[in-house]
Amino acid sequence: MTAYISHTTVDAIDAYAQARWWRNVLDWVEDPDDPNLPGHEECLISSRDGRSHLLFIAVPEDKKVKNRIHFDLRPVEGTRDEELARLLERGATEVADLRRPDGTGWVTLADPEGNEFCITRGDAERAAQGR
Template sequence: MTSYVSHTTVDCIDAYALSRWWQAVLDYREDPDDPNEPGHEECMIFSADGGHRLLFIEVPDGKRGKNRLHLDLRPVTGTRDEELARLTGLGATVVADRRNANGTGWVVLADPEGNEFCILRGEAELARPVP
């Protein structure tokens, strides 16, 4: 017997607002038969192919300490730095810059509620040799 990951759950203060923010970051969708609305305590979003789901659940306490689990995002098109500019424009904050002079590394960001995630090099950047 085995299990599979049904969805990834994010505890938050405002499920609707955070689900909308992540929807913009990931270009995810909501279920048209069960749309997310302001005031909903649980809001789910799906990848375009339905293969990954994020569920945002409201909890009474705010985030404390470092995440024990986080998402690593890789730009499909464009570069890590272009994606970094886009995400900070959406309201993400830089927590730690782990980029290296040779182009490797990542940037640790936080969403509007302080949940950390990382931006890795883009697909095209991976194809280039590291100096």
């Protein structure tokens, strides 16, 4: 027997706000038959192909320590630095800049509730730089 990950769950102070923020960042969707609404304690978003899901669940506690698991995002179009600028405009905050002079590396950001995630180079950018 084996198992698969049905969805990844993220604790949130405001599940609806977090689901909206990540839905916009990832260009994901919600179930039109079960839309996320303000005040909902559980809000689910899904990739457009329906294969990946994020479930945001309201919890009373603030985030207090570094995440033990985080997302690594890769831009679909454009460069890592263009994606970084887009996410900062959407309310992410920069935690650590680990870009290297040779173009490799990543930037660690935090979402509006402080959950860390990273931005790496996109496939086209990696191919252009030969890595």
